[in-house]
Amino acid sequence: MGTIAIHGFGRIGRSLARIALKQGLFTPAVVSDIKDPRTLAALFEVDTNYGRWHEPVSGDESGFTIGGRQVRYFNAKAELPDWGALGVDLVIDCTGRATRRPGAQAHLDRGARRVLVSAPSKSREDCDIFLLPGINLEQFDPDQHKIVSMASCTTNALAPVVKVLLDQFGIRYGLFSTVHAYTNTQSLTDQPMDDRRDSWAAAENVIPSSSGAAKALSFIWPGLKITGKAYRVPVRTGSIVELNVLTEQPVTVESVNAAFRAAASEAPLKGIMGVLEEEWASSRIIGDSHSSIVDLPLTQMQGELLSVAAWYDNEWGYATRLAETAARLAE
Numbered sequence: 283m284g285t286i287a288i289h290g291f292g293r294i295g296r297s298l299a300r301i302a303l304k305q306g307l308f309t310p311a312v313v314s315d316i317k318d319p320r321t322l323a324a325l326f327e328v329d330t331n332y333g334r335w336h337e338p339v340s341g342d343e344s345g346f347t348i349g350g351r352q353v354r355y356f357n358a359k360a361e362l363p364d365w366g367a368l369g370v371d372l373v374i375d376c377t378g379r380a381t382r383r384p385g386a387q388a389h390l391d392r393g394a395r396r397v398l399v400s401a402p403s404k405s406r407e408d409c410d411i412f413l414l415p416g417i418n419l420e421q422f423d424p425d426q427h428k429i430v431s432m433a434s435c436t437t438n439a440l441a442p443v444v445k446v447l448l449d450q451f452g453i454r455y456g457l458f459s460t461v462h463a464y465t466n467t468q469s470l471t472d473q474p475m476d477d478r479r480d481s482w483a484a485a486e487n488v489i490p491s492s493s494g495a496a497k498a499l500s501f502i503w504p505g506l507k508i509t510g511k512a513y514r515v516p517v518r519t520g521s522i523v524e525l526n527v528l529t530e531q532p533v534t535v536e537s538v539n540a541a542f543r544a545a546a547s548e549a550p551l552k553g554i555m556g557v558l559e560e561e562w563a564s565s566r567i568i569g570d571s572h573s574s575i576v577d578l579p580l581t582q583m584q585g586e587l588l589s590v591a592a593w594y595d596n597e598w599g600y601a602t603r604l605a606e607t608a609a610r611l612a613e
Contacts, residue, residue: 284371284612295376297601366393416554452530458510
């Protein structure tokens with residue numbers, strides 16, 4: 283196993299660290315951020331969405347101690363750490379700021395052998411490959427792919443649904459809408475923001491937003507005719523995406539749900555896509571490690587139009603795939 287560093291210890295960075303440690307995937311050798319390490323340690327120890335960590339946690343200027351494990355800390359406000367000197371093989375960039383090639387390339391220039399970006403790169407040219415677990419992970423070429431984008435949580439929720447429908451029935455075109463938990467790009471109070479809709483209080487409004495999932499899906503499946511949007515709602519985590527499509531072959535609710543059941547029970551989507559047979563609300567999927575959880579009772583048909591809905595814990599599900607993918611890339 284190569285040496286792994288986490289750059290950016292926010293919602294996703296801390297979640298993937300929890301998952302990596304809990305599942306024994308890896309222990310990050312280094313965490314870099316621009317915030318106070320003692321506060322970061324406290325946020326890791328007690329998480330509003332996922333509860334208290336089961337081991338003692340402490341932090342000081344040199345790093346974190348998590349259940350006896352030592353993790354070095356570097357303040358990245360002035361410059362990136364010297365990854366080469368630290369012996370880091372893989373940097374997981376969780377800042378959301380490495381979506382252009384220069385931002386990701388900076389880690390390579392500082393000596394890292396590879397970068398895994400926990401966000402959708404802006405274009406095909408801004409990374410070497412888009413990799414989605416369960417979809418195209420086998421395409422990874424360690425000699426060619428130095429900057430890897432794992433796209434977004436919504437892309438990872440949609441991709442298994444799209445794969446099953448494409449493989450079994452074909453897709454002519456479609457529209458999706460994701461009802462998504464609020465995020466740090468929004469404001470807690472009414473105040474002017476760069477995106478005008480984000481100017482209203484996140485915990486009190488339903489706020490329309492854009493989604494880059496359609497673009498990322500088109501990088502995986504060129505020619506795919508799907509687009510969509512997001513609605514941010516007042517929940518801390520837990521989202522649902524609805525995909526409405528016209529298929530190339532005739533389908534029924536029964537045939538579609540049977541296809542999802544089968545796909546969820548076998549490779550490559552087993553453990554990545556799940557299904558729900560009963561009626562649930564969003565609290566049911568908080569902390570669920572699947573990227574996509576198809577709500578079978580919500581599958582509907584109207585004429586030739588098919589509607590499918592899939593839940594996802596937009597933090598925990600995505601961070602789980604990120605941790606697993608990082609462990610694989612660092613082998």
